[in-house]
Amino acid sequence: xxxxxxxxxxxxxxxxxxxxxxxxxxxxxxxxxxxxxxxxxxxxxxxxxxxxxxxxxxxxxxxxxxxxxxxxxxxxxxxxxxxxxxxxxxxxxxxxxxxxxxxxxxxxxxxxxxxxxxxxxxxxxxxxxxxxxxxxxxxxxxxxxxxxxxxxxxxxxxxxxxxxxxxxxxxxxxxxxxxxxxxxxxxxxxxxxxxxxxxxxxxxxxxxxxxxxxxxxxxxxxxxxxxxxxxxxxxxxxxxxxxxxxxxxxxxxxxxxxxxxxxxxxxxxxxxxxxxxxxxxxxxxxxxxxxxxxxxxxxxxxxxxxxxxxxxxxxxxxxxxxxxxxxxxxxxxxxxxxxxxxxxxxxxxx
Numbered sequence: 001x002x003x004x005x006x007x008x009x010x011x012x013x014x015x016x017x018x019x020x021x022x023x024x025x026x027x028x029x030x031x032x033x034x035x036x037x038x039x040x041x042x043x044x045x046x047x048x049x050x051x052x053x054x055x056x057x058x059x060x061x062x063x064x065x066x067x068x069x070x071x072x073x074x075x076x077x078x079x080x081x082x083x084x085x086x087x088x089x090x091x092x093x094x095x096x097x098x099x100x101x102x103x104x105x106x107x108x109x110x111x112x113x114x115x116x117x118x119x120x121x122x123x124x125x126x127x128x129x130x131x132x133x134x135x136x137x138x139x140x141x142x143x144x145x146x147x148x149x150x151x152x153x154x155x156x157x158x159x160x161x162x163x164x165x166x167x168x169x170x171x172x173x174x175x176x177x178x179x180x181x182x183x184x185x186x187x188x189x190x191x192x193x194x195x196x197x198x199x200x201x202x203x204x205x206x207x208x209x210x211x212x213x214x215x216x217x218x219x220x221x222x223x224x225x226x227x228x229x230x231x232x233x234x235x236x237x238x239x240x241x242x243x244x245x246x247x248x249x250x251x252x253x254x255x256x257x258x259x260x261x262x263x264x265x266x267x268x269x270x271x272x273x274x275x276x277x278x279x280x281x282x283x284x285x286x287x288x289x290x291x292x293x294x295x296x297x298x299x300x301x302x303x304x305x306x307x308x309x310x311x312x313x314x315x316x317x318x319x320x321x322x323x324x325x326x327x328x329x330x331x332x333x334x335x336x337x338x339x340x341x342x343x344x345x346x347x348x349x350x
């Protein structure tokens with residue numbers, strides 16, 4: 001049994017296919033931790049997407065055709081980690097083309113079936129990580145309530161990408177239970193050429209994270225070029241961060257704050273200093289006073305990514321280890337395929 005517990009997910013899957021005895025031994029471990037993250041570095045993006053597509057397609061079939069068996073399997077799942085999803089709809093057709101994603105080609109299953117229908121069936125779920133590009137509509141009728149029924153036990157939540165605000169709010173239905181939270185570059189539209197505007201969703205829950213120990217907040221840095229930059233939305237987003245930090249100040253142990261930059265074609269005359277200029281300035285104005293003026297009862301680690309000019313931070317307890325890391329550039333352009341959007345390092349690599 002100890003050997004089985006140490007096997008990765010592909011190995012456990014192959015053991016389940018070998019014979020009945022090995023299936024009985026390996027199946028509980030396989031279903032307890034559904035983790036596609038270890039496959040992310042070593043496999044082509046299309047292969048990774050296909051693995052996840054097959055998983056949800058099989059779950060969908062079991063849910064409709066073998067409901068009793070599905071209830072047994074679903075009750076085993078405690079961890080679900082999904083590093084790259086080409087949208088929330090469940091496809092029952094293999095992914096054919098690595099570079100061109102056509103909705104009618106990819107999503108041939110029932111129009112009412114999404115990954116959130118499957119997640120809503122996992123009563124013992126404790127860890128949920130997902131990164132997706134959602135070019136489609138928001139939650140279907142009944143999805144939010146179904147999700148809420150299983151999210152009360154989730155203590156680790158890491159989400160990112162282009163997601164409808166309705167799904168984000170549903171996933172944050174029980175902030176009091178969450179101990180580990182990562183919110184990475186969440187946007188509702190990827191269309192802005194110079195960086196997507198942020199999504200506002202934290203204000204209703206920012207004072208309710210009473211158990212939070214680890215927090216990673218990351219956003220796309222805006223650039224004041226053209227008509228797409230919205231400084232008021234940028235400010236409102238950072239104000240939400242500030243409210244969350246104040247609300248979780250008594251329990252936080254590890255905190256990471258990040259501004260990264262959406263890649264775009266720059267002409268030879270464009271200065272590097274233009275990138276993230278306004279995000280950095282507003283961060284100093286809104287977030288820095290919170291860091292300096294709050295009594296951090298348990299904080300031990302503070303990491304800045306893409307914010308190397310925050311030094312020094314006055315007013316922090318001496319025990320706090322402050323680290324500065326270089327910026328990360330991400331891809332959030334309108335025309336990229338779902339598998340090319342922003343590498344989800346902040347969600348899956350600690």
